[in-house]
Amino acid sequence: MLRCLEIADAQGKRENGGRGLTVEHEELLAKLLVRNESKIVLIVLDGLGGMQTSGVSTELHAAASPHLDGLARDGSSGLATIVRPGITPGSGAGHLSLFGYDPLQYELGRGALSAAGIGFELKPGDIAARVNFCTLDERGVIVDRRAGRIPTETNKKLCKKILEEADLGEGVEIFLETEREHRALLVLRGEGLAPAVADTDPQIEGVVPFEPQGTSANGDVTAALLKKLLTQVRTVLAGEAANFILLRGLDTHRELPAFGERYGLRPAAIAGYPMYIGIARLLGMDVFGPKSSWTEEVDELEKAWEAHDFFYIHQKRTDSAGEDGDFDGKVNAIEEVDATIPRILELGPDVICVTGDHATPSQLMQHSWHPVPFLLWGERVGVDHLKVFSEESARGGGLGWVKGTDLMPLMLAAAARLLKYGA
Amino acid sequence: MLRCLEIADAQGKRENGGRGLTVEHEELLAKLLVRNESKIVLIVLDGLGGMQTSGVSTELHAAASPHLDGLARDGSSGLATIVRPGITPGSGAGHLSLFGYDPLQYELGRGALSAAGIGFELKPGDIAARVNFCTLDERGVIVDRRAGRIPTETNKKLCKKILEEADLGEGVEIFLETEREHRALLVLRGEGLAPAVADTDPQIEGVVPFEPQGTSANGDVTAALLKKLLTQVRTVLAGEAANFILLRGLDTHRELPAFGERYGLRPAAIAGYPMYIGIARLLGMDVFGPKSSWTEEVDELEKAWEAHDFFYIHQKRTDSAGEDGDFDGKVNAIEEVDATIPRILELGPDVICVTGDHATPSQLMQHSWHPVPFLLWGERVGVDHLKVFSEESARGGGLGWVKGTDLMPLMLAAAARLLKYGA
Numbered sequence: 001m002l003r004c005l006e007i008a009d010a011q012g013k014r015e016n017g018g019r020g021l022t023v024e025h026e027e028l029l030a031k032l033l034v035r036n037e038s039k040i041v042l043i044v045l046d047g048l049g050g051m052q053t054s055g056v057s058t059e060l061h062a063a064a065s066p067h068l069d070g071l072a073r074d075g076s077s078g079l080a081t082i083v084r085p086g087i088t089p090g091s092g093a094g095h096l097s098l099f100g101y102d103p104l105q106y107e108l109g110r111g112a113l114s115a116a117g118i119g120f121e122l123k124p125g126d127i128a129a130r131v132n133f134c135t136l137d138e139r140g141v142i143v144d145r146r147a148g149r150i151p152t153e154t155n156k157k158l159c160k161k162i163l164e165e166a167d168l169g170e171g172v173e174i175f176l177e178t179e180r181e182h183r184a185l186l187v188l189r190g191e192g193l194a195p196a197v198a199d200t201d202p203q204i205e206g207v208v209p210f211e212p213q214g215t216s217a218n219g220d221v222t223a224a225l226l227k228k229l230l231t232q233v234r235t236v237l238a239g240e241a242a243n244f245i246l247l248r249g250l251d252t253h254r255e256l257p258a259f260g261e262r263y264g265l266r267p268a269a270i271a272g273y274p275m276y277i278g279i280a281r282l283l284g285m286d287v288f289g290p291k292s293s294w295t296e297e298v299d300e301l302e303k304a305w306e307a308h309d310f311f312y313i314h315q316k317r318t319d320s321a322g323e324d325g326d327f328d329g330k331v332n333a334i335e336e337v338d339a340t341i342p343r344i345l346e347l348g349p350d351v352i353c354v355t356g357d358h359a360t361p362s363q364l365m366q367h368s369w370h371p372v373p374f375l376l377w378g379e380r381v382g383v384d385h386l387k388v389f390s391e392e393s394a395r396g397g398g399l400g401w402v403k404g405t406d407l408m409p410l411m412l413a414a415a416a417r418l419l420k421y422g423a
Numbered sequence: 424m425l426r427c428l429e430i431a432d433a434q435g436k437r438e439n440g441g442r443g444l445t446v447e448h449e450e451l452l453a454k455l456l457v458r459n460e461s462k463i464v465l466i467v468l469d470g471l472g473g474m475q476t477s478g479v480s481t482e483l484h485a486a487a488s489p490h491l492d493g494l495a496r497d498g499s500s501g502l503a504t505i506v507r508p509g510i511t512p513g514s515g516a517g518h519l520s521l522f523g524y525d526p527l528q529y530e531l532g533r534g535a536l537s538a539a540g541i542g543f544e545l546k547p548g549d550i551a552a553r554v555n556f557c558t559l560d561e562r563g564v565i566v567d568r569r570a571g572r573i574p575t576e577t578n579k580k581l582c583k584k585i586l587e588e589a590d591l592g593e594g595v596e597i598f599l600e601t602e603r604e605h606r607a608l609l610v611l612r613g614e615g616l617a618p619a620v621a622d623t624d625p626q627i628e629g630v631v632p633f634e635p636q637g638t639s640a641n642g643d644v645t646a647a648l649l650k651k652l653l654t655q656v657r658t659v660l661a662g663e664a665a666n667f668i669l670l671r672g673l674d675t676h677r678e679l680p681a682f683g684e685r686y687g688l689r690p691a692a693i694a695g696y697p698m699y700i701g702i703a704r705l706l707g708m709d710v711f712g713p714k715s716s717w718t719e720e721v722d723e724l725e726k727a728w729e730a731h732d733f734f735y736i737h738q739k740r741t742d743s744a745g746e747d748g749d750f751d752g753k754v755n756a757i758e759e760v761d762a763t764i765p766r767i768l769e770l771g772p773d774v775i776c777v778t779g780d781h782a783t784p785s786q787l788m789q790h791s792w793h794p795v796p797f798l799l800w801g802e803r804v805g806v807d808h809l810k811v812f813s814e815e816s817a818r819g820g821g822l823g824w825v826k827g828t829d830l831m832p833l834m835l836a837a838a839a840r841l842l843k844y845g846a
Contacts, residue, residue: 051805052821054497083844084448085825086832087455093845103845104451364803367843369836371823391821392808401823 048356078399094357097404109251117278322360471779517780532674540701745783
């Protein structure tokens with residue numbers, strides 16, 4: 001049985017504005033935190049949640065996942081509302097919620113996530129945007145939002161070419177860093193910039209890209225600079241297969257309270273995609289990745305085991321398959337995780353939580369607002385009557401319906417890392 | 424499949440005081456809103472919620488409602504807490520919650536609702552009260568709180584008689600407008616008035632009415648004026664069958680953010696009773712009514728279909744029957760709605776939500792705090808395993824337990840009218 005060993009320092013300072021309940025909750029946790037030797041594994045199957053439709057079950061229901069079912073049987077299940085009922089979480093918002101940071105309080109643009117993902121250190125005042133190389137036809141209409149997923153090498157060559165030619169005048173520095181395939185990161189550095197600029201990526205093909213437009217007066221200067229830059233890019237890339245760029249998720253440098261300090265944990269993040277590595281890095285976790293497969297991630301988990309006590313391990317393929325409308329692919333991605341549960345159990349974790357950062361039903365081919373099932377396993381959790389892990393069974397689970405931000409307190413409680421509140 | 428067509432203007436200004444989460448939620452919705460061609464129908468069966476007792480099911484459970492069951496089977500169900508657990512909603516509060524206005528933030532007195540219901544335009548500073556003509560015996564004890572439900576014509580005659588005689592001195596104008604049967608609206612207009620006055624209606628018979636009493640110092644002047652007015656009324660009505668009036672729900676003019684602007688919708692409200700028309704009018708909906716029957720309301724729905732995209736349609740009889748302790752009457756009122764579901768489906772709605780604004784169990788003969796079942800139907804909702812629409816089955820429904828104010832986001836999400844949140 002786990003015992004509380006040491007009372008953590010109450011964290012005095014919190015940078016979280018005036019938002020009632022969340023601050024209360026954060027202060028409460030800080031007060032109750034204790035450290036011990038327990039180890040917690042949080043397995044995130046991206047976009048795990050599904051949507052049952054007439055004649056079609058959810059992917060989780062359909063998966064042959066005896067080991068996840070075993071964890072559900074020996075633990076308890078529930079359903080999590082990641083942001084708010086009816087609100088579809090983006091990946092950043094979904095993960096922040098799972099890590100116990102209310103995504104309405106801590107906002108993260110995709111630009112900042114991309115920057116963190118490739119290890120680009122944003123400085124206060126920098127503006128970062130996610131870049132897609134794309135293909136326009138002769139009228140300027142988008143015919144391929146991903147320019148045929150150009151090779152990473154082509155991407156690097158085009159970034160270099162743009163940087164050689166582009167010029168925004170004195171005082172504005174431009175960075176353009178290859179991420180992977182058609183994706184890159186754009187950063188502007190200078191005085192008076194602001195991220196209040198709408199995406200130029202219309203998210204669909206067959207239309208022309210939007211012009212950069214300030215979403216409030218303080219974004220107007222940045223919008224004008226981006227407009228100038230995009231005109232130059234159009235000239236530089238003329239004749240290339242990838243002949244333009246689309247911008248989205250403009251954001252700036254943000255300080256997030258470090259996860260390790262917040263919870264008295266030594267966290268390790270293991271993921272296959274830069275963005276998830278990016279979120280973890282913004283939270284100050286030790287990051288391992290990008291890894292090229294789930295199995296490789298589990299290998300890394302074994303290596304990181306001794307030096308850490310909280311492990312976030314991320315399966316991306318569930319979400320990618322859901323977005324492709326590939327029901328079987330999503331089932332397969334769940335089964336891939338399932339098959340490695342025995343390896344994870346062999347490490348001797350005290351607590352395992354399995355969940356998703358949002359739903360990605362393959363019928364909808366996109367993120368959705370549907371609640372996400374979770375299971376919590378550990379000797380202090382107790383068992384409910386459920387025999388399988390699925391959306392439908394989780395509805396009657398022993399942990400009920402909770403908010404995404406409730407999962408961290410539940411994991412900590414299961415790990416005997418929270419004192420009782422009040423006398 | 425529904426697609427987002429146009430990004431709505433972010434609504435910059437919100438008049439919503441300092442209540443953290445609610446404001447956040449409102450700002451969030453404003454940011455994520457998109458417009459499309461979808462149509463949403465919200466069917467409110469007033470006081471729908473029931474209370475199962477030993478040997479007695481709920482009215483909804485007892486009703487033969489194959490079409491509502493069909494919507495539940497092809498959609499998902501849940502339970503809504505309209506205000507807070509244990510808090511019994513009044514009709515105004517219940518409806519505000521369903522429309523996504525937290526009733527703890529947006530308060531509405533019955534007086535203001537009555538005024539809106541009969542189209543009386545309250546001005547800032549006006550005091551409005553709901554009036555019941557009643558019958559007192561010779562000792563001044565209430566023997567009938569509704570004066571035998573006097574005909575509307577008698578009501579008009581008595582209002583006229585009171586207005587001819589009553590006088591509150593220079594600078595205070597008195598309005599007394601017939602609503603229906605024993606109900607009327609009283610409005611005082613003048614300087615320095617305040618609605619901080621308790622009801623004079625004791626809500627029971629066999630006692631004397633309360634004297635007007637300020638609930639805070641700033642209501643004292645108004646209370647004294649009302650006391651003077653009631654003394655005059657007692658003299659004027661001496662010898663009439665309805666020989667006194669009871670006041671409740673004192674309120675003043677309130678500005679509510681317009682529903683249509685808030686959600687990017689063109690709302691139509693169709694109801695049979697002035698108060699519900701009143702709520703809708705305060706929210707700036709296009710109102711159709713009062714209609715004299717549910718069938719006539721559905722006729723109106725058909726007529727309003729083309730020009731609107733959100734339809735609030737209200738069945739009052741469920742609540743009236745519940746308050747009369749008439750179990751079978753409430754069952755019948757549910758079945759009346761059920762029979763018209765095919766007509767509503769024929770219009771081709773994208774989303775249907777069926778719920779109540781509060782519970783009115785016929786065993787209690789009054790509004791109650793019990794959670795209210797709801798169903799959500801639409802192609803992006805998904806199905807849970809439920810085959811019927813009832814309180815008991817909704818407990819295990821796919822949409823779980825939500826707040827009343829979560830229903831609007833859920834309807835909007837089901838109609839593909841909300842973007843995802845965050846990168």
